[in-house]
Amino acid sequence: MDVRKLAIQQLKTVLDPELGINVVDLGLIYDLKIEDGHINVLMTLTTPGCPLHDSIARGVKRALEQIDGIRDVRVQVTWNPPWTPERMSEEALRQLGHFS
Amino acid sequence: MSNVFPTRTGTETDVRLPFSFIMFAVLAFAASQLMLLGAIPSLSSGAFRLPFVWAAAHLALLGFALMTAMGAMYQLVPVAFLTPIWSERLGFWQFAVTAAGIVAFAVSLAAAPNRAFLPSLLLLLGIILFVWQMAMTLRKQETKNVMTLFVATSLLFLLLTAAAGGLLAFHFFAAKGANSHEVVFGLHVLFGLCGWFTLLIIGFSYKMAPMFSLAHGFSLRPARYVYALYISGIAVAFASLFLRSHAWLAAGAALLMSGFVVFVWHIRxxxxxxxxxTLDRPFRFSLSAIVIGLALHVAAFAAIVVGSGRLLGIIVYLFIVGWILFSIIGYLLKIVPFLWWTHRYSEKVGQQNVxxxxQMMNERAVTVQCRLWLIALALAAVALAVASVPLFAITQVLLAGLSVAFAGTILTVFRK
Known part of the structure; x- marks a missing residue:
């Protein structure tokens, strides 16, 4: 499996503990750059001042560090552009009670 | 854009600080409700102003509600206002002083109210330290918003409530102030219930409600009108106490009710x-408290218009339990699992399943308890309205049992 697919698989193990939905389906990951064993993640959270800010950002870093051959992971949290619900996947919406 | 290398925002609070307050609060709550079992006959006949009732009420309002609010603010202010606590070391000292002050104050109220003045000074010191801590913390907030306004104003009212309370204790201590006692008592209740607790709960509801419901794309503009109306209501009610004017009191109650109506409309x-x-049960419980708060603001206005002091006394009791304590219970059922999760699992995210x-709380037990709280409040309202001692006794036994069960539910979180 290529590293990008592995990275997304790992990111899907990081859940927002309040919602129980992973960061990929929530649409929190804006960009993922993988190069020579280095990963740069640009991500956001559902709201500025989220009490889970540090837990989720550090969780993303740790999850990606588990991948064989990855030497360095950098995570940047941005509020620009702010997260919007449109970024969520159908799976996330389903878990939030939509379509039922 | 903010870089998270190292991935700490620098706004996290040492989890032991809010936990110290919250654990004290949960135990004080159970103690206050058990104490009220002994005051059933006087309470059900509408006699609230007795030393033993004062002690239990202050243990509930100071030991539970105030300490929970303080603990929650140590946790929430840094994340909601994006600024670290000014001094965590001061926070632990403030906890020790306030906890000692509350215990000494409640004991002296029950045993010898005329000696409550000195413990009240210790309590006042704890409150001053807390307000100082929060003022220094909020001062560092880069962009102030409407939440800052609500929280800062509520802190000012906390100080005024404590000052009025200290003055009441001094009246007993020095056997003076009989002429102004009623006015100071009115100020103490008005500042404490409306100025401190209500403004604080409204302010944090503007953070909690969108956060727990994942609401997006709403305007916070109506919050300004809520603030303006509610503060005007407090100011007019304040003036009515000095003017001894029934019309002004009714006008103040009308403004308070209007502010709360706009708040409920805005939250909706x-x-x-x-x-x-689908909203979580604890959060839905806090929303129930908002509806109860609305009903009680309307009822208080009606009671003032018809001039029923007895009815107003009952409304104040229901306001404390149904609006203030229920709001705090609901939010506490969200905050405690979060605090323990952060302590226990935060560093394991991304490495193992957490x-x-x-899943940190037995949701079934929480659901049953929340329903029983609401039933107990309805029973209390009926018992007080018809002045039924047996019904009020049943209600108070239920409330005492629920407060012990609530303490148990909170404690079970720590086994997860």
């Missing part, structure tokens, strides 16, 4: 923009 508008369709916050 926010929740209509929510992405999370529970969700919902």
């Amino acid at each position: 508008a926010i929740l209509q923009k929510r992405m999370k369709k 529970p969700t916050l919902k």
Whole structure:
């Protein structure tokens, strides 16, 4: 499996503990750059001042560090552009009670 | 854009600080409700102003509600206002002083109210230290918003409530102030219930409601009108006490009611923009408290217009339990699992499966308890309205049992 697919698989193990939905389906990951064993993640959270800010950002870093051959992971949290619900996947919406 | 290398925002609080307050609060709550079992006959006949009742009421309001509010603010202010606590070391000292002050004050109120003045000074010191801590913390907030306004104003009212309370204790201590006692008592109740607790709960509801419902795309503009109306209400009611004017008191109550009506409408508008369709039980319980708060603001206005002091006394009791304590219980059922999860699992995210916050608590038990709280409040309202001692006794036994069960539910979180 290529590293990008592995990275997304790992990111899907990081859940927002309040919602129980992973960061990929929530649409929190804006960009993922993988190069020579280095990963740069640009991500956001559902709201500025989220009490889970540090837990989720550090969780993303740790999850990606588990991948064989990855030497360095950098995570940047941005509020620009702010997260919007449109970024969520159908799976996330389903878990939030939509379509039922 | 903010870089998270190292991935700490620098706004996290040492989890032991809010926990110290919250654990004290949960135990004080159970103690206060058990104490009230002994005051059933006087309470059900509408006699609230007795030393033993004062002691239990202050243990509930200071030991539980105030300490929970303080603990929650140590946790929430840094994340909601994006600024670290000014001094955590001071926070632990403030906890020790306030806890000692509350215990000494409650004991002296029950045993010898005329000696409550000195413990009240210790309590006042604890409150001053807390307000100082929060003022220094909020001062560092880069962009002030409407939440800052609500929280800062509520802190000012906390100080005024404590000052009025200290003055009441001094009246007993020095056997003086009989002429102004009623006015100071009115100020103490008005500042404490409306100025401190209500403004604080409204302020944090503007953070909690969107956060727990995942609401997006709403306006915070109506919050300004809520603030303006509610503050005007407090100011007019304040003036009515000095003017001894019934018309001014009714006008103040009308403004307070109007402010609360706009608040409820605004929260409803926010929740209509929510992405999370099914809301958690604890949060729904806090929303129930908002509806109860609305009903009681309307009832208080009506009681003042018809001039029923007895009815107003009952409304104040229901306001404390149904609006203030229920709001705090609901939010506490969200905050405690979060705090323990952060302590226990935060560093394991991304390395192993960790529970969700919902899994940190027995949801079935929480659901049953929340329903029973509401039933107990309805029973209390009926018992007080018809002055039924047996019904009030049953209600108080239920409330005492629920407060012990609530303490148990909170404690079970620490086994997760």
